[in-house]
Amino acid sequence: MTLKHRIALAILTMAAGLTGAADQPVIGLITKTDTNPYFVKMKEGAQEAAKAKGVKLLTAAGKSDGDNAGQIAAIENMIAAGAKVILITPSDARAIVPTLKKARAQGVMVITLDSPTDPQTAADALFATDNFKAGVLIGEYAKAAFGDKPAKIATLDLFPGHPVGIQRHDGFLQGFGVKKGDASIVCMQDSYGDQAKGQTAMENCLQKNPEINLVYTINEPAAAGAYKALKAAGKEKSVMILSVDGGCDGVRNVKAGVIAATSQQYPLRMAALGVDAGAEYIKTGKKVSGYVDTGVMLITDKQQKNIESKDSAFGLNACWGKK
Amino acid sequence: MQLMKLYLDRSHLNRLPPLSSLGPCIALLAACLFFSMQSDRFLSGQNFSLILQQVTVVGVIAIGQTLIILTAGIDLSCGMAMALGSVVMTKFATDHGVHPYLAVGCGLLACTLVGYLNGALVTKVRLPAFIVTLGTMNIVFAITQVYSGAQTVTNLPDALLFFGNTFQLGQTNITYGTVLMLALYLLTWFYLRDTAPGRHIYAVGNNREAARLTGIATDRVLLNVYMLAGLLYGIAALLSVARMGVGDPQAGQTDNLDSITAVVLGGTSLFGGRGMIGGTLIGVLIVGVFRNGLTLMGVPSVFQVMVTGILVILAVATDQFTHKKG
Numbered sequence: 198m199t200l201k202h203r204i205a206l207a208i209l210t211m212a213a214g215l216t217g218a219a220d221q222p223v224i225g226l227i228t229k230t231d232t233n234p235y236f237v238k239m240k241e242g243a244q245e246a247a248k249a250k251g252v253k254l255l256t257a258a259g260k261s262d263g264d265n266a267g268q269i270a271a272i273e274n275m276i277a278a279g280a281k282v283i284l285i286t287p288s289d290a291r292a293i294v295p296t297l298k299k300a301r302a303q304g305v306m307v308i309t310l311d312s313p314t315d316p317q318t319a320a321d322a323l324f325a326t327d328n329f330k331a332g333v334l335i336g337e338y339a340k341a342a343f344g345d346k347p348a349k350i351a352t353l354d355l356f357p358g359h360p361v362g363i364q365r366h367d368g369f370l371q372g373f374g375v376k377k378g379d380a381s382i383v384c385m386q387d388s389y390g391d392q393a394k395g396q397t398a399m400e401n402c403l404q405k406n407p408e409i410n411l412v413y414t415i416n417e418p419a420a421a422g423a424y425k426a427l428k429a430a431g432k433e434k435s436v437m438i439l440s441v442d443g444g445c446d447g448v449r450n451v452k453a454g455v456i457a458a459t460s461q462q463y464p465l466r467m468a469a470l471g472v473d474a475g476a477e478y479i480k481t482g483k484k485v486s487g488y489v490d491t492g493v494m495l496i497t498d499k500q501q502k503n504i505e506s507k508d509s510a511f512g513l514n515a516c517w518g519k520k
Numbered sequence: 521m522q523l524m525k526l527y528l529d530r531s532h533l534n535r536l537p538p539l540s541s542l543g544p545c546i547a548l549l550a551a552c553l554f555f556s557m558q559s560d561r562f563l564s565g566q567n568f569s570l571i572l573q574q575v576t577v578v579g580v581i582a583i584g585q586t587l588i589i590l591t592a593g594i595d596l597s598c599g600m601a602m603a604l605g606s607v608v609m610t611k612f613a614t615d616h617g618v619h620p621y622l623a624v625g626c627g628l629l630a631c632t633l634v635g636y637l638n639g640a641l642v643t644k645v646r647l648p649a650f651i652v653t654l655g656t657m658n659i660v661f662a663i664t665q666v667y668s669g670a671q672t673v674t675n676l677p678d679a680l681l682f683f684g685n686t687f688q689l690g691q692t693n694i695t696y697g698t699v700l701m702l703a704l705y706l707l708t709w710f711y712l713r714d715t716a717p718g719r720h721i722y723a724v725g726n727n728r729e730a731a732r733l734t735g736i737a738t739d740r741v742l743l744n745v746y747m748l749a750g751l752l753y754g755i756a757a758l759l760s761v762a763r764m765g766v767g768d769p770q771a772g773q774t775d776n777l778d779s780i781t782a783v784v785l786g787g788t789s790l791f792g793g794r795g796m797i798g799g800t801l802i803g804v805l806i807v808g809v810f811r812n813g814l815t816l817m818g819v820p821s822v823f824q825v826m827v828t829g830i831l832v833i834l835a836v837a838t839d840q841f842t843h844k845k846g
Contacts, residue, residue, distance in 0.1 A: 231822040261769040267762070270574045274815035277567055278559070288770075290674040357670040366526040512766030 221253040224472055224481040225275035227268055227285040231258040234444060235274045235464050236286070238517030239310065241464030243284065246472035254472070265289040269296045281474035282306045289359055290315035306478045308485065309469045311359050322485040323476070324467045326493050328364035328441075329371075331460035335439040336372020336456045339411060341501035342437065348373070348381050351402040352413045353388040353395050353423055357363060362405065362415055365441050369413045379468065383409060388419035394424025403430050414440045417459060418445025424455045443496060445520050448512035451496055458497035461512055467491045543838050544786055544802040547831065551806065555813030562816055565692035565715025566596065566621030572698045575762065575808040577602070578778045579801065579816050580756040583708050584635075584749030585779040586800045591745055592723045593649035595780075597657040598633060599775030602656035603666045603768065605631040605735045605757030610767025613680055620679035628754035634660055635750020639743040659778065664769050671769030684762035697759045704755070708797045721745060781828060782807060785835045806831065 224354055226243045228236035240256055247254035255278055258273035265288055272283055273296075283305055287293045290313060297307050298317050309320040317323055338347075352369070355362025367377070383406040386398035395414065399422060402409060407430075414420040420440040427433045433455075440447060443461025450456045474485045495505065496512035513520065556563040581598050588595045597783025609627030612618040618626065634656060641652040683697035712718040720741045723731040732738045761767055785803030807828055814824045 231820065231825075253818060255815060255818050257815055260774050260825070263773065265764065265768055266577065267772060269764060270811060271815065271821065272723055273574065274812050277561060277570055277812070278816045278818070279561065289672060289768065291674055292764055292766045292770070294674070357665075489697045 199369045202230035204347070221251065223253045223255060223278060223280040223396045223475070224282045224475040224479075225255045225257070226282065226468065226471075227275070227316045228256070228258045229262050229264075229268075229281065229286050230260070231505030234518035235442070239286070239464040239468040242468035243472050246287075246469040246476075247436050250472060250476035250478050252472070259288050263288050265292040270295060272296055272300055276300060276303060276305060280305065281479050282308070284308050284310050284471040284475065285320075286311040287314050294319040306484050308471045308474060308476065310471055311464065315360060317488070322487055322489060324471050324474075324489045324491055326467075328361050329368040331441045331493045332365040332368020332370075333370075333372035334493065335441065335458055335462045336369040336374075337411070337499065338372075338495060338504050338506070339369075339437060339439055339503055340373050341459070341504050343500075344345065346410075348375075348411045349406060349408045349409045349411045349432070350375070350413065351384040351386070351399065351406075351423075353384065353386055353398050353402075353415060353419045356387045356389050365415060366413070369439070373411075386430040388415060388422065390416045390419055392418040392422040395504070396426045397422075399423040399426035403427070403432070407432075410436050412436060412438045414438060416440060416442045417444055417450060417456065419478075420447070420456050420459075421450060424450070443494075443512060443516055444518040445513065445518035448496055448509050448516045451512060452498060452509035454498075457499060458495055458506065459512075461494045461496045461515065462487045463491050463515065464494075464517055534682045543835065544799055544806065547785075547834075548557055548802050548806050548809065551809050551813065554818065555809065559582065559813070559816040561586050562813055565690065567812065567816075569692050569694050569698065571805065571808045571812050572701070573695050573763065574703045574791070574812070575759045575804045576695070577756050578775055578782060578807075579804045580704060580759060581772075581775050582779040582782040582800050582804050583704055583757075584752035585776075586783050586786075586788055586795065586797055587708075587721060587745050587752075588749050589725075589744055589783050589788055589790060590721050590792060590795055592728070592806075593647065593742070593745075594653065594774045594790070595746075595749060596653040597638060597660055598653075598749070598779055598801075599772030600664065600728055601634040601750060601753040601772075602757045602760060602775060603770070603772040604634065604660050604667075605754045606761045606767045606771060607664050607668045607673060608675055609757065610680065613677055614673060614675060620677045624680065624758055627757055628751060631754030631757060632747055632750040634643065635747040635753070636743070638750070639713050639746030642746065643739040643742050649750065658710045664739055668767070668769040669830040672769065674765075676761065676765065676767070681762050681765060683759050684765065695763075697762055700755070700759065704752070706795060707802050712797055717741070717744065717781055725794075727793070778807070780833055783812055784839075787835065787839060789839055790836075799844065801837075 243254055245460055255275050259267035268288055294314055301307055307320040309323045310324050313323050314320050354366055384402035388395035388398050412423050414423055417440045420438050423438055427436050437457045439457040440456050447459055451459055494507055496508050498509050500506055530695045585595055605627040608630045612623035612626050615621045638652055638656055641647050642649050686693040686695050720736050723736055724738050724741050728738050760771055782803035785801050785806050786799030810827050811824050
């Protein structure tokens with residue numbers, strides 16, 4: 198018992214050291230998870246902006262992607278802690294809506310970062326990448342690279358029903374100039390944005406159709422998995438992999454020629470803009486509304502004519518994760 | 521002399537509640553004390569009501585989990601059964617136009633069936649509970665995803681949201697869901713303490729063969745426990761629907777481990793036969809209090825996960841320690 202006591206006390210004192218000053222205006226940031234470098238970068242951007250604006254930033258996250266209950270509890274606890282503004286990347290676009298409605302009814306301004314709610318109007322504003330445009334950019338790039346060469350396409354998507362996954366996928370198809378259900382799309386698999394699952398998905402796609410020569414991936418971990426599968430099949434030179442995200446590992450893979458091109462998004466900017474808008478609301482009561490595009494840029498080292506892009510050096514400078 | 525000493529020791533042990541039942545209470549009180557010193561927003565009726573609301577779903581699942589662990593089993597499928605129940609009751613009420621009360625009944629039935637399947641496989645096919653529920657966890661997850669198209673069910677009738685509504689007690693808003701959860705704990709406490717079927721659960725958990733030889737229909741007891749647990753997951757599903765306002769096929773993914781955490785924190789032995797339902801409620805509250813308190817303090821949520829992990833190990837260590845001594 199005494200041992201348990203002592204250890205518990207030690208932990209609690211440790212936690213006590215982490216507390217900030219009291220009586221500052223409070224803004225809450227709720228991400229999907231604590232561990233994804235993308236959200237780590239987002240938190241970093243929010244922290245910097247909070248410091249500059251003199252507001253206290255509370256952070257919380259779901260346990261895993263899709264943990265809606267965890268995000269609900271975080272919202273409630275933050276409001277209990279006095280937060281007037283909640284910045285959130287909703288894990289479940291629809292399931293979070295009733296809770297946001299309750300929060301806004303209490304005078305809390307809600308800004309969704311990165312991904313929208315369904316309907317988007319459930320939050321005051323959305324600060325995010327235009328995911329459709331991100332898809333279009335890599336689609337157009339692939340079209341320019343392929344010209345008249347016939348394409349056999351595999352898509353490694355996110356998971357069923359997720360709006361971001363759908364937007365990127367549809368954007369890519371439009372950019373490449375094919376319709377949904379076109380015969381050139383020979384394989385569609387869910388990768389859950391995960392490298393291991395992406396690899397498995399690509400392996401299965403190659404079993405289904407060995408002639409695949411163009412692979413769209415939802416993000417760069419899935420792209421890395423696809424590359425491993427292609428390499429094992431000896432096809433890594435003849436197949437073009439495209440992706441979205443712009444994480445540091447992803448950009449390094451662009452530099453290494455693993456990924457032909459990726460659309461880079463800017464989580465740090467999303468969070469910083471969100472905190473700025475939040476501080477403004479606390480000070481003046483002025484709300485932001487609608488959609489704010491936080492930008493997307495095509496990153497590639499094999500430029501195509503008439504396609505605007507930046508090289509991997511630029512991408513590495515602006516990426517998130519370990520540089 | 522020797523006898524005298526033994527007698528003293530025994531009476532001493534009898535007078536004090538065992539460490540394993542006192543430890544969780546002390547941990548909970550210490551945490552509350554600490555957080556109330558750290559944040560002036562912690563110590564309020566409204567905040568405690570909030571914590572209770574947040575733990576209702578895992579709290580009710582953990583009752584079922586406790587019953588199963590008392591029989592020396594384990595249930596990994598509980599969160600998925602809950603998610604299935606929530607999708608069934610919401611989809612029946614919206615898409616299939618079934619009367620809301622009947623839809624809730626169908627959800628409860630679906631969960632009870634999962635419990636029956638688990639129980640039947642454990643008793644009739646004699647498979648270990650861990651393996652059975654590992655299998656049904658995946659099966660039920662897949663069924664839920666296919667049936668719902670992985671889509672959240674929205675636009676629910678008010679009847680399904682009843683337990684999310686609040687009533688006023690003094691200055692505090694309390695949800696009916698909270699009341700239901702506490703009532704279920706009270707009922708289970710009575711059931712385990714004062715009824716023959718309740719005592720049989722302990723007997724089976726302590727020594728299944730010995731229980732069988734004393735004339736307890738052990739298979740019957742086990743099957744009932746798994747079905748009862750399933751029904752409880754159905755009630756948890758109803759509470760989840762009411763709390764979130766939607767039927768969520770992605771819900772419950774970590775509830776199996778969360779409920780086991782609560783049971784262990786509450787001092788119930790994973791080897792079966794020893795433990796109390798009140799401890800589980802305290803275990804559930806410990807997790808809720810830490811999440812709430814650390815958020816109020818502005819500590820990143822990853823530390824909450826760490827603290828929970830440390831407490832789980834401490835709880836099991838205490839259990840081992842007292843078990844050896846007793």
